[in-house]
Amino acid sequence: xxxxxxxxxxxxxxxxxxxxxxxxEKHHCPRCNLLLLRPRKRSIERTxxxxxxxxxxxxxxxxxxxxxxxxLGNANTGILMSGVIALLTKNMWPVAIVVFLAxxxxxxxxxxxxxxxxxxxxxxxxxxxxxxxxxxMHHLDEWVMLEVYMLSIIVACVKLMAISPLxxxxxxxxxxxxxxxxxxxxxxxxxxxxxxxxxxLTQDINHAD
Ligand SMILES: [Zn+2]
Numbered sequence: 001x002x003x004x005x006x007x008x009x010x011x012x013x014x015x016x017x018x019x020x021x022x023x024x025e026k027h028h029c030p031r032c033n034l035l036l037l038r039p040r041k042r043s044i045e046r047t048x049x050x051x052x053x054x055x056x057x058x059x060x061x062x063x064x065x066x067x068x069x070x071x072l073g074n075a076n077t078g079i080l081m082s083g084v085i086a087l088l089t090k091n092m093w094p095v096a097i098v099v100f101l102a103x104x105x106x107x108x109x110x111x112x113x114x115x116x117x118x119x120x121x122x123x124x125x126x127x128x129x130x131x132x133x134x135x136x137m138h139h140l141d142e143w144v145m146l147e148v149y150m151l152s153i154i155v156a157c158v159k160l161m162a163i164s165p166l167x168x169x170x171x172x173x174x175x176x177x178x179x180x181x182x183x184x185x186x187x188x189x190x191x192x193x194x195x196x197x198x199x200x201l202t203q204d205i206n207h208a209d
Pocket of ligand 1: 009010011012013014029030031032033034
C-alpha cells in the first residue's frame with residue numbers, strides 16, 4: 001500500500017507530506033525541526049504487552065495499602081481511594097472528583113482502551129468501534145495525571161515521617177509500576193501506524209457490509 005500522510009506540523013502548522021517512514025527513521029519538521037514521526041519496532045506487540053501489565057497492576061495499585069502509619073498505638077493504612085474519601089469528608093468534593101477522575105477512573109479507561117485497540121490489531125480483528133476507541137484514548141491522554149498524585153503521596157509521606165515511622169505497602173510499589181507502565185505505553189504508541197492498521201481493518205468491515 002503506497003499510503004502518503006498529509007500532516008500539519010503541530011508546532012508551526014506547516015503542511016507536510018511524507019510516506020510512512022521505516023522503523024528507526026526519524027522525521028522532523030523542515031521548518032521548526034519538531035520530531036514528527038518515529039516509528040517503533042513491534043509497536044502493536046509492545047503496546048499489547050504493556051496494556052496487559054498495566055491492567056494487572058491497576059488492581060493492586062488501587063486496592064492494596066500504599067502506606068501505613070502507627071500513631072499512639074493505632075495503625076492506619078491508606079489506599080488510593082482513601083485520599084478521595086478524605087477530601088469528600090472535608091467537603092472538598094470538586095477536588096475529590098478531579099482526583100478520582102485523573103488518578104483512578106481515566107487511567108483505568110485509558111489502559112482498557114489501549115488493551116482493546118492493541119488486542120484487536122494484534123489478532124487482526126476488525127471492529128467498527130476501533131476508530132472511536134482510538135480517538136477517546138488520544139483525548140484521555142491529557143487527563144491522566146498519575147504522576148501528580150504520586151507527587152502528593154511523596155509530600156504527605158515526608159511530612160508524616162517526621163511524626164511517626166511509615167511502612168510502605170505493596171499498593172505503593174504497584175502504583176509506581178503503573179506509572180512506569182503508562183509512561184512506556186504512551187511513548188511506545190506509534191499513532192500513525194495504529195491509524196493505518198485501523199483503516200485497513202475497518203475497510204474490511206465496510207466491504208463485508
Ligand atoms: Zn513545524
